[in-house]
Amino acid sequence: MDPNEWAEEIWSCSWCCAATHVGGEWFKISRPPYAPVDRRWETALTEGLPPDPAHACGFFENTLCGIGLPGIGPSDYLWLPERLNA
Template sequence: MPPTAWEEGIWSCSWCHAATHVGGEWFEISRPPYLPMGMRWGKAVADGLPAGISHAFGIFDKTLCGIQEAGMLPSDHWWLPERKDACGDCREAAGVIDDRWPRAMRGEDARVSVARGL
C-alpha cells in the first residue's frame, strides 16, 4: 500500500546509527546532519546500569556498548565521551560509528529534508 499522511516511521541504521524519519503530515523524509560525538548521544538512564559509569544511549533501546535494560531512556543531557566516567566500550563504539560518516557528508547542507504532497 502506498504511504499515507497518517503513517509515520523511523528507520535506524545499525551500521552508522543514522535515523531516517519517513511520513507525517507532509510525508517528510529527513536525515539528521552530522554531529560530533559529544553532541550525538544522550546519556543512558536506567535502574540497572552500574553507578559511576556514563553510558551512551544508542538505538534499539541499548547503550552503544550493548547493555539493554528495561525502561532505559536517553537523559536530557549529552553523553560526553571525553569525561573520565564515560564507558570505554561506548567510547570505542562511538569512535567507530563516527569514522563511518563520510567526510564529504559532514557539512551543514549534507543532510536535507524532502517533503512531497500526497
Template sequence: MERDVCGRVMWRWPVQPAVSEEEIWSCSWCHAATHVGGEWFEVLRPPYLPVGMRWERAVADGLSVDVSHAYGIFDRTLCGIQVAGMSPSDYWWLPDRENACGACREAAGAIDDRWPQAMRGENMRVSVARRL
C-alpha cells in the same frame, strides 16, 4: 524507508499509539534517524553531529552510576547493555570524560566513521513539511 546517509536498511522503532502518529526509522549501521509523521506530517532528518554532541547519557535503575553509558537506539547502550526502563537522560554523554564507558566510546567512534564525509554538512539531510 529511504536510506539517505549510508545506503543501508533502516528499521522502524516500535511506537506507542499517539495523536501525532510519528514513526522513527533508524539505521543500525550509521545510526542516522528519520522521523516521519507528526501533527504536520513532516519528514525530519537530523543532520550529522560530532560524537560529543550526538548521544545522551543512558539512565536506568540497573546501570552503574560509576560508569557513563551512551544511549543508542532500540533501548540499548552503544556497548549493547539493555535494561528494562532505560531511557536517554537530558544530558549529553561525553566520551572524553574519565568515567565514560570505553566500549561505548569505541562504538561511538566506529559509528561516526561510518558517516560519509559528504553527508556531514549542516544542510546535507533535507527535512520536508507538508504544505497545507
C-alpha cells in the same frame, strides 16, 4: 504498506543518531545533519546500571554498547566520550 499521509516511518541509526523520515502529509524524505560527536547521545539511566563507567543511551532500552535493561532512558545530561568515565 506504502507510506502515505496517514503513515510515517522514522528510521534511526543507533550509532550516529541520524534519522530518516519517510511518508507523512508531504511524502518527504528528510535526513537531518549528523550531530557533532559531543551532542549525539545522552547519558543512559536506569535502576541497576552502575554509574561508572557512564554509558550512552541507545534505542529500545539498550545502551549504545548493547547493555539491555528494562527502563533505560536518557538523562538530562550528555554522554561525552572524552570523559574519563565514558
